[in-house]
Amino acid sequence: MKKKIKEVIVVEGKDDISAVKNAVDAEVFQVNGHAVRKNKSIEILKLAYENKGLIILTDPDYAGEEIRKYLCKHFPNAKNAYISRVSGTKDGDIGVENASPKDIITALEKARFSLDNSENIFNLDLMIDYNLIGKDNSADLRALLGAELGIGYSNGKQFMAKLNRYGISLEEFKKAYEKVNKR
Missing domain, CATH: 3.40.1360.10 (Dna Topoisomerase Vi A Subunit; Chain: A, domain 2)
Known part of the structure; x- marks a missing residue:
C-alpha cells in the first residue's frame, strides 16, 4: 500500500x-x-x-x-x-x-513528509445537503463559493476533492457558504 x-x-x-x-x-x-x-x-x-x-x-x-x-x-x-x-x-x-x-x-x-491520517470531512452527502451537486444553480454556487474560499471553480466531484485536499475546515466552509448565500 x-x-x-x-x-x-x-x-x-x-x-x-x-x-x-x-x-x-x-x-x-x-x-x-x-x-x-x-x-x-x-x-x-x-x-x-x-x-x-x-x-x-x-x-x-x-x-x-x-x-x-x-x-x-x-x-x-x-x-x-x-x-x-x-x-x-x-x-x-x-x-x-x-x-x-x-x-x-x-x-x-x-524531505521529512508527514503521513496523512485524517479523514475527509467533505463527502457526497454534504455536497448534496449544501446544493453543490444536483441542483440547477449548483455550478453557480460552486463558482461563488470557490472564489470566496480561494480554490477556484470545479465540477462537483473536483470541488469536493479540493475542499478536502486544501484542508478547509467545516467552520470555514460554513462561513463562506453563508456569505455567498447573502448575495
Whole structure:
C-alpha cells in the first residue's frame, strides 16, 4: 500500500505527476515549468501551503533549480525533495518523470513528509445537503463559493476533492457558504 502524504507535492510537468502518483498517494500540483512566474500557481499554492504544507520536487537540472528558488522565495517553509541527476536521467533526458518510484519515495522521506491520517470531512452527502451537486444553480454556487474560499471553480466531484485536499475546515466552509448565500 502506498504511503499517503499530507503535504501537496509541487512538480514541474504532467509526466512528473504520473511518476509521483506511481510512488505515493498524494496531491500533486503542476506549475508548468517556468510558466509558474506568469500563471496563477502561486495564488493557488498559497492555500495548500497554509493548510497542508508543500514539498517542492523539481527536476535535477538548472531550470528545475531556478523554479525551486522561485517557489522557495514565495514559500520559505516548504520542504524540499531532491532527485539526483543519476536517478532522474534516462536516455539523456533529465527529469523527475525518469526517476523510479523507490527513488521518489527516498527523496520524499529525506524531505521529512508527514503521513496523512485524517479523514475527509467533505463527502457526497454534504455536497448534496449544501446544493453543490444536483441542483440547477449548483455550478453557480460552486463558482461563488470557490472564489470566496480561494480554490477556484470545479465540477462537483473536483470541488469536493479540493475542499478536502486544501484542508478547509467545516467552520470555514460554513462561513463562506453563508456569505455567498447573502448575495
